[in-house]
Amino acid sequence: MKIASFEFNVRELSGSFGNLGTFLPLAVGYFAVCGLNPAGLLVMMGLANIFTGIFYRLPIPIEPMKVIAAAAIAQQWSPSMVYASGFSMGCIWLLFAISDIASRVSRMTPAAVVRGIQVTLGILLAIQACKMLATSWLLSGIALLAGLGLRTSRRLPAAVVLVLIGIAIMATKNQLGDISSPSFTLPPLTTFSPKEVWQTLLLAGFAQIPLTITNATIATSCLISAYWPNRTVSPRRLSVSQGIMNLIPPFFGGMPMCHGAGGLAGQYYFGARTGGTNIIEGVVELSLGLFFAASVAGLFSAFPKPIIGVMLLLVGFELIKFARDVQGKSNILPLIMTVVLSLASNMAVGFVGGIMTNALLIDRQRQI
Secondary structure (H helix, E strand, C coil): CEECCEECCHHHHHHHCCCHHHHHHHHHHHHHHHCCCHHHHHHHHHHHHHHHHHHHCCCCCCEECHHHHHHHHHCCCCHHHHHHHHHHHHHHHHHHHHHCHHHHHHHCCCHHHHHHHHHHHHHHHHHHHHHHHCCCHHHHHHHHHHHHHCCCCCCCCHHHHHHHHHHHHHHHCCCCCCCCCCCCCCCCCCCCCHHHHHHHHHHHHHHHHHHHHHHHHHHHHHHHHHHCCCCCCCHHHHHHHHHHHHHCHHHHCCCCEECCHHHHHHHHHCCCCCCHHHHHHHHHHHHHHHHCHHHHHHHHHHCCHHHHHHHHHHHHHHHHHHHHHCCCHHHHHHHHHHHHHHHHCCHHHHHHHHHHHHHHHHHHHHHC
């Protein structure tokens, strides 16, 4: 079925699963370690997906903010600290949208550096994927063959098949028996203190900003143009949506959220082509949050890691392939410097190093 620029079919359903590899592990950590309410997290993410799909009419991913999520889980933040960090990110990204900082940074960023950020993310996803694949090489091999062989299938899209394989494995291990009967649960009303807003900014918020500028904003905007040459989504528009999606959810149990090049690559690889992908994903998340909140944490944690690993690996390769767009020594060197410094330190350092390398090469060419 097709409505205007939205499609609702099995391919778009498959695309909606393309972000599972990065979402599931962090969601489980938020539930198990930080004590976040599954109803709040899922309902808020579902609404963000639905509104994003309607607004952009493209598959724009909604992801957890990874630096904040990692810090929150590692340091065992309280739920109110997680909500406070989301609110601070909402304020910062609306400020960035008003001042158009992201667009200015985007205009001064060479294409090779953006590609370097994408390649770095692809490598990091592949490394994480290999750790998950190692838990069962047999299942990993079967899942990898399915993921590669069904990539272009419209009747049996890869992500749908992989999720069904995962559910079947859980069923054979009697891990679906703990699902409680559906019961309606509304997201909780949640609060936090100004002190927690500043505290979480110091602990992880300021470190999150460079990653969100490079990966979730600039790289995502460039990737949209690569996949849909006739469609443009500016960094400023992405800043606006990232601001809005973090201002309201913290008061209803939502986690800090952003867009992301990795999520977009995953959705596109597995079949996403329209905003229908976001709407489908949003409806699934709303349904889980409203009716199965009591069972979600156990289900997510039981999902087979090798299948998640395969999905991450394929997404990683999808991002790494963009390196082939960079040609010529003057472009390859900034890309390499961006990747090396990003892997050795972090993406913010790689981003700055890539820009400096590009500037030095331009200056040298002028002197010749």
